[in-house]
Amino acid sequence: MMQKRRMLSLAAFSALAAGAALSLALLAQAGGPSLPQDKGPDKLNVSGYPKDIQKDYKLFREKCNQCHTLARPLNTSMSRDAWERYVKRMMHKPNSGISPDQGKKIFEFLVYDQENRKDKNPKEFYPALSDEQIQQMEKGQ
Amino acid sequence: MENKPQRWTRWVGVGFAAAAAFAILAPSPRAIPAFARKYHISCFTCHTVFPRLTKLGYEFKRLGYRMPPDIDTHKPPKKVATLDENIPWKLTNAAAVYMRTSVSHDTTTATGSPRTSASSANLDQVSILFGGAIPESGGFSYFGEYVAYQDGGTSDMERAKFDWTGGTVRNSYFVGLGKSHLVEGYSAADLYGLTDDDSPLGFGSSSPNGIYLAQSTGMLEGGYTFMSPDYKYVVGLTAKVANGLDVNGNGIGNGSTYNHKDVMFDADFLIGDNGSVSAMVYNGRKDTIQNAGTPQQFTYVPTAKRWGLFGHYKFFDHLDVLAGYMGGREDWQSTFNGPVNTFNTKAYFGEVDYYISQGLVVWGRYDKSNYDQPDFGLYASNNTTWMGGVVKTVDRLGNVKLYAQFIDAKGNDITGAYNEDKQAKIGLDLAW
Numbered sequence: 001m002m003q004k005r006r007m008l009s010l011a012a013f014s015a016l017a018a019g020a021a022l023s024l025a026l027l028a029q030a031g032g033p034s035l036p037q038d039k040g041p042d043k044l045n046v047s048g049y050p051k052d053i054q055k056d057y058k059l060f061r062e063k064c065n066q067c068h069t070l071a072r073p074l075n076t077s078m079s080r081d082a083w084e085r086y087v088k089r090m091m092h093k094p095n096s097g098i099s100p101d102q103g104k105k106i107f108e109f110l111v112y113d114q115e116n117r118k119d120k121n122p123k124e125f126y127p128a129l130s131d132e133q134i135q136q137m138e139k140g141q
Numbered sequence: 142m143e144n145k146p147q148r149w150t151r152w153v154g155v156g157f158a159a160a161a162a163f164a165i166l167a168p169s170p171r172a173i174p175a176f177a178r179k180y181h182i183s184c185f186t187c188h189t190v191f192p193r194l195t196k197l198g199y200e201f202k203r204l205g206y207r208m209p210p211d212i213d214t215h216k217p218p219k220k221v222a223t224l225d226e227n228i229p230w231k232l233t234n235a236a237a238v239y240m241r242t243s244v245s246h247d248t249t250t251a252t253g254s255p256r257t258s259a260s261s262a263n264l265d266q267v268s269i270l271f272g273g274a275i276p277e278s279g280g281f282s283y284f285g286e287y288v289a290y291q292d293g294g295t296s297d298m299e300r301a302k303f304d305w306t307g308g309t310v311r312n313s314y315f316v317g318l319g320k321s322h323l324v325e326g327y328s329a330a331d332l333y334g335l336t337d338d339d340s341p342l343g344f345g346s347s348s349p350n351g352i353y354l355a356q357s358t359g360m361l362e363g364g365y366t367f368m369s370p371d372y373k374y375v376v377g378l379t380a381k382v383a384n385g386l387d388v389n390g391n392g393i394g395n396g397s398t399y400n401h402k403d404v405m406f407d408a409d410f411l412i413g414d415n416g417s418v419s420a421m422v423y424n425g426r427k428d429t430i431q432n433a434g435t436p437q438q439f440t441y442v443p444t445a446k447r448w449g450l451f452g453h454y455k456f457f458d459h460l461d462v463l464a465g466y467m468g469g470r471e472d473w474q475s476t477f478n479g480p481v482n483t484f485n486t487k488a489y490f491g492e493v494d495y496y497i498s499q500g501l502v503v504w505g506r507y508d509k510s511n512y513d514q515p516d517f518g519l520y521a522s523n524n525t526t527w528m529g530g531v532v533k534t535v536d537r538l539g540n541v542k543l544y545a546q547f548i549d550a551k552g553n554d555i556t557g558a559y560n561e562d563k564q565a566k567i568g569l570d571l572a573w
Contacts, residue, residue: 038181042537062458065185065499067183068182068186069538070537071537092213094197094209094210095196095197095200095414097414
């Protein structure tokens with residue numbers, strides 16, 4: 001009985017050790033899971049924003065959080081036209097669940113936030129990255 | 142509730158504490174599994190709470206682990222083999238580690254036995270997962286799961302298969318060969334629920350003949366998938382021919398060389414953004430030992446059939462209602478050369494999951510199953526299970542999950558003996 005228990009412990013210990021070793025390897029090599037803006041804050045205090053924009057922010061949190069961290073758009077600075085293209089692109093992602101009306105509200109929040117927060121401190125935010133730039137970034141890591 | 146918790150609280154407890162510390166201290170943007178790393182997305186894209194799939198997760202899987210392209214009704218649909226072909230293969234984009242730990246308290250009441258209770262800290266599972274589309278291979282993909290440790294058992298290659306997927310995103314088809322689960326459905330029919338104890342009825346539990354649908358064995362499978370241009374409607378049809386289980390309940394790849402050719406057919410209809418209906422049919426055989434350990438012991442080969450219907454609908458993007466029914470019929474022979482009778486099963490469940498916010502779910506579920514044996518009368522055994530709990534992902538990307546749940550499973554077996562198991566559990570699941 002004692003021997004069986006010891007064997008079980010050894011098996012479990014080996015499993016843990018193997019898992020831990022691969023985990024460390026993954027963590028060590030996981031160079032590019034996120035974009036630079038992903039590492040910034042993923043929440044925003046919107047208490048000073050107009051009521052309508054606060055509602056839009058809530059919708060933005062619900063929909064955009066589905067596929068990527070909210071830090072990505074919150075720490076990215078873009079022009080109004082670029083935000084429009086970006087939101088439309090996200091609406092066309094498969095199963096985004098963002099209706100045209102909801103897309104418009106999310107766009108309105110992003111533009112308000114751009115003009116009233118990001119444009120005042122442009123150096124604190126990241127420019128949007130193209131797919132090619134992301135691929136290049138990955139190769140460099 | 143079939144697997145009793147292991148009790149090596151001393152060092153497993155230390156492991157649990159270490160895992161909890163890791164969950165709290167690990168830099169979450171890096172701690173994400175393979176596919177999320179590959180596409181720079183969060184776990185929530187493909188899982189409501191891992192491992193249960195979202196609609197996009199189902200589509201991704203059906204396309205051979207390739208991301209469906211953006212909606213563009215002005216261009217012809219892309220060929221599956223061309224999807225994601227520019228993403229180079231990397232170990233970190235192809236491998237992930239999954240670990241489940243828990244602390245539980247169990248109370249058992251049974252006819253003729255004193256009531257017992259026990260608490261334990263458990264290392265439930267450690268798995269290494271690997272998979273993805275093979276770049277520039279013309280449609281090949283692979284998926285595997287090596288279970289290094291599970292519930293006190295030995296290590297095992299749970300899944301290891303290659304697929305080839307052809308056609309376009311709109312109309313695709315695949316063939317696959319390797320070791321996999323006989324059933325891996327979608328939503329209400331998904332083998333994987335919100336927690337390990339929340340998988341659909343009858344999938345993971347054996348019949349008295351020892352047949353269960355979650356079996357992992359060598360198989361050949363093929364399927365067809367239709368996706369409408371806006372991804373509103375998806376139809377997935379799958380047929381599998383598997384080797385089935387040997388007399389000990391093992392499939393090929395688990396020490397058995399037996400080959401019975403079980404057949405499984407599954408149809409999934411994903412309707413709109415929030416609903417789905419799944420139907421499945423199974424027909425198989427398995428060597429079964431009757432009257433084990435007695436002079437009357439003999440082996441026979443019962444035929445087993447299953448048929449199931451499952452569905453779900455998510456109301457207001459928050460309230461997910463799931464339900465399912467599964468019926469079954471198996472041969473039953475009590476004496477050598479005696480008559481072969483029929484043994485019936487029927488089971489159904491209802492579940493309500495309320496997603497308070499992303500990664501925070503309160504859920505409740507009711508399961509009921511009955512089975513009969515000709516020797517003991519129609520539906521002589523009745524079992525009911527109530528369960529419910531809370532699941533919360535604790536990081537922004539959704540790969541660290543905490544949950545608390547309560548399960549009350551009770552019923553009587555064919556002899557009328559009563560048994561009730563109550564379990565309270567707090568668990569921590571990690572994937573990275």
